[in-house]
Amino acid sequence: MTPESSPVTAFDPDSVKSQPEGSLEALIGRIEAEVNELQFPRFTKDDSLNLGLLLVERGKERKLPIAIDITKGDQVLFHVALDGATPDNEHWIRAKQRTAARYEVPSLLVGLRGRLHGGRIEDKGWFDESTYAPHGGSFPLYVAGVGAVATVTVSGLPQQQDHDLVVEALREILRSMQRAR
Template sequence: MMNTEKSELEVLLEKHMEEENRYQFERFSPEDAKALGEMLYEESKSCKRTVGVEIRMNGESVYRFMPGSCNHENGKWLAAKANTVEMMGMSSLHVRALLAKEGATLEDKKMNVVEHGTLGGGFPLFLKGTGMIGTICVSGLWHEDDHALILRVLDRFIADKAC
């Protein structure tokens, strides 16, 4: 008899794919990036930790805010998460789960460990019918909380944008 139960990693991978399918935009402009970035920063204040935020479109930073207590390390993580999302076309936490399932490393995917990272807090910016046009990244919380922060704010942002 075959075991048809899914492993924890398979369930996690499905969850990340569902998130990436759910959080897509009909349209997204640099003005939207500014509004989303400011929402991420405002929401992060309730976490009692300073969070750096960067949104890229087509590889270019269109919004970046590093509050005073952020440091160089936060900036390096923002870049590493964005590079991973840009390279793989999925959230950095999704990449982490994928590598774990495959028993693979960043190097196996031809990704430099200095320039890429598989901690949560990097998310793809998708346009429906077009594909990935950018990244949304935060750094400053526990990496899974960075990911959750993005999802919470995307829920509100997309709902507000639909009005």
């Protein structure tokens, strides 16, 4: 194995310890690839219901203490709290959802990009932590040729796991749409 092909140890956005060189950039690259991959041909209210129910199914199967939200503008299209979710999850859902909607990229990507030159975006004086949370779990729903039309958000797990659960469900819904064509 050459140095260029050696695997990079994963970056942990929740860790305060020093992390392997290149791991932050690798995770940013992975999430940017997910954004490019997860472009929907359309996204209707029925699609949001299917996505929300899929996330509920995955959460219940795995006994995850999560809250799930799908929002388009000011309209909540789907919202549920599973067993173990707390009122704090509601705050995190709104803050992560606002972040993904404002920047039109996954909330985790906002936080990771803020770390590229050291520090955190939360440390910038202009970043309002009472309104926004650059933590994983909210992903814009992109329609090809249109852009971000809504957001899907999960809260209740460590931020990377929230993000990965959303991506898993988005991939499954997108595959089902492609098969139905």
